[in-house]
Amino acid sequence: MAYKRQIDRLPIPPKDATIHNVTCHYCIVGCGYKAYTWDRNKQGTLTDNAFGIDLSEQQGADGTWMAPSMYNVVKQNGKDVHLAVVPDHDCVVNSGLGSIRGARMAENRPSTVTGTQQQRLTDPMMWRYGVLQPTSWDDALDLVAQVTARVVTEGSEDDLVVSMFDHGGSAGGYENTWGTGKLYFESMKIKNCRIHNRPAYNSEVHSTRDMGVGELNYQYKDYELTDTIMIVGANPLETQTNLFLNHMVPGMRNGARVIFVEPRRTVSVNASEEVAGKDNVLHLQINTGTDMALFNAILTEIVAKGWVDKDFIANSTFQDGIAQAEDAGHPAALGSIEEAMKACTMSLDEAAGICGVDAADIAKAAAWIAEPKDGARRKCVTAYEKGIIWGNDNYRTIGALVNIALATGNVGREGGGVCRLGGHQEGYYRPSDAHVGRPATYVDQLLINGGGKIHHIWACDHYKTTLNASQFKRVHKKRSDMVKEAMDAAAGGTREDLINAIVDAVNKGGLFVVDVDIIDSQIGQNAHVVLAACESNEMNLTSMNGERRLRLSEKYMDPFGNSKPDCLIAAGIAQHMERVLNAMGKADYAAQFQGYDWMTEEDAFMDGYNKGNPEVTYERLRAMGNNGVLEPVVGFENGMLVGTERLYSNGEFGTGDKKARFCAAGWRGWQAEGKAEEQAKYKYWINNGRANIFWQSQFLDQDNDFIQDRFPFPFIEMNPADMADIGVGPGDLVEIHNANGATQAMVYPTATARRGETLMVFGSPAGSQGNVINPGVNELVLPDYKHTWADIRKISDAPATAKAISFKSKEYKSA
């Protein structure tokens, strides 16, 4: 039986409720919401309320409505207050639309009154007496600093391994990336570090940046002004929901055609067919991993037909052969279009054979992208995401796609752009990471191989978001257990005894683990010290969305318990490092940890982002509201921050000579090690993706009844004939297994899935797909998460909770 909220009325925000600007802290789109807070003993009425509408009348479609998920009771300045977080009709990003994620922000707040999100951490914890015990900040930070200072001074900073988020929204943002960045890249020069969702500290889109084309160059309005929308390896209705509904759909209604490059039929394809009509949607359902061959054939066709933008190429792209040769840091050469075509030229028929689609459809795609319309440039927006970012041959594949946009002059112009769609919002502001090097260290492999002695983890959970996860977990647990045993043996002794025991253990192969998070994560089970962080709206947080829209999402409630913003935790570590190092007599090194006297997150913002962008302050951002300003900010006029609609609109690109480069993206089949062999050996392709209903690793949703009722186990989508082959029905639990490891999922029958092609949820806490992914990465250590093959066998019949749910098609079906 479906989850029933059993709520038949809600408190009404009064007219004098306090209103706060909120940018949704989940996906990159960053929808605008308004948070209303008001005293516990006050309420509005049907006719006199904060929404300014007559609530005694039934509101019509698209009207203002506060769903039960948009309500909670939270602490504000120590007092319990009502909270409503409602989509903002005046925000141009979402125009009042809420997603299944963002419209639950209120109920996913920790509340001691309503009992929501009691999994949130309230206090630092330390491994003591065989368990993690709550403790004070001073006690926890002292141990972190004592052990860290000993290890990096007796050895080197390379003994400290750091996993740290680099995103905006959530608990990221300019404040917190600066706090961690200043600690690890300025006070120290940590090179063995990695990012929240991948095993190294690297860009996911090195090639487009090397080509001079930053990956977020358009604005969302371009979808409404274009002739063609090309979507590659992405499913925006599920993962950038209101970008699809509020910008792509209007674009289709204005006449835009849509091209999908995607092995899987998604709800985005279905919805686009509903809106634009099947004749205006071209789904190139390619063999997985063959995107580059397709792009090269499209480019070859465009060049052959003479549909290139000659003036743009002459004026804005590199002309003289090779600008950057292929080398260890550049998996393809970059240069002129002529140079690139030497590597990229591919016939329609050859690509059709590789990709498994009709040559005529490839030609059709080329025409939809580039055939001049009414004698002028055909406008085309190109959007891509994890399908190729976490796919085969990341560098060259993304380069091949950007080639098409450059050849047709579709960058920096109205109705154009070639952009990644994104996951989290962006919010990166750190000192230079040049010391990390390129290629960067494959950190997860370093840890597996016994490297590193201390592991600082900032809101990363490798258990759910790494490849070769089965082995990683075994080794990480074993190494951290060595330290736990040493700490247990030192129980009852002095602080010095404890530190000596830890240092001795890490010198024997153990790993001292410090985990900073908002919840008790899976990798946090290996931690010796846990530091409790808070999220956006429990602190002020600035981030930028997928069109570079910068907003301040305002604090409207207190951090839960004694938790703190990450930037202030980083400052605390730095201050304790300075004290400990001084006590060790290392005054010079200690001095490097000065400059963290921040009392608030705004202090961290002013120390970091504001120094590079002096026009931008909290006060000015607050005044810009939920529409914010498009970065880069170029001025402040008439009380408004002045932004940038599109990058490269002057035809100058992000290279030393301002000329964009083409990528010599030569097709070479499977790039990462072991993929071809695995494909030959196992029966099922185990693709992974995101689902509309969950946010990323489900860190909050794992404690949300509405969500867990819908999917009590993570699903694996399978063709019904494949299900018959292994004798399973809807809801049955299966094991997915190969030489890398094993994991589990609940079978969801999916008629549109091709035979032998399955899809699992990425990052699930109850069945990590990473367990079965091999360690293969590209030259720059980008993981190919998307390419895993395995066998599948039944574990059990559907558990009672799985039997009760719907297994119908996820595709909208009109009456």
Next chain:
Amino acid sequence: MQTLLSGNLWEDYMSRCTKLVDVGRRQFLRGGSVAAAGLATAAVLPAAQAKAAPANAQVDYPSNRLANVADLTVNEPMDIEYPDADSPGALIKLGQAVEGGAGPDGDIVAFSTLCPHKGWLLAYNSADSTYNCPGHFSRFDVEAGGQQVWGHATQNLPQFTLRVDDKGDIFAEGASDLIFGRPSNVL
């Protein structure tokens, strides 16, 4: 936000609505308040009479006769209005017992048909017994308690509590979730 259905399509959808119970056809208007054009009967209480006493901890729902079991055809939803004329819903005999189903066969269910995402009127797909939103593509399974199969709503479809008397008359007497577009199910 530009909507996906033009006014004409909306009228067209409404004209396809099947049986109406007890009361005259209602014209639901989009984008503003809903106007009830038909005659109210004793079965559908005017909003004023349905108002709960403010001191009560929970809303008092009206008991409204929706139909008789004999009026229902399997898998053909009957349009209803509950708890008042401004709240469209559907009464469906599924043909097989479901958890929470009412009637002699345990197969009668009733739901609000305003999408709990943005309040669009849902359309029934009889091929797989789902309600589908033409606005933003959400869909709900009436055979699984109104569970959202896929979509943007943050709750499942509000299900109406049914009672069937000895004569086979079906009454709605409550709702499981808040109905879109109102702060209280009984206004």
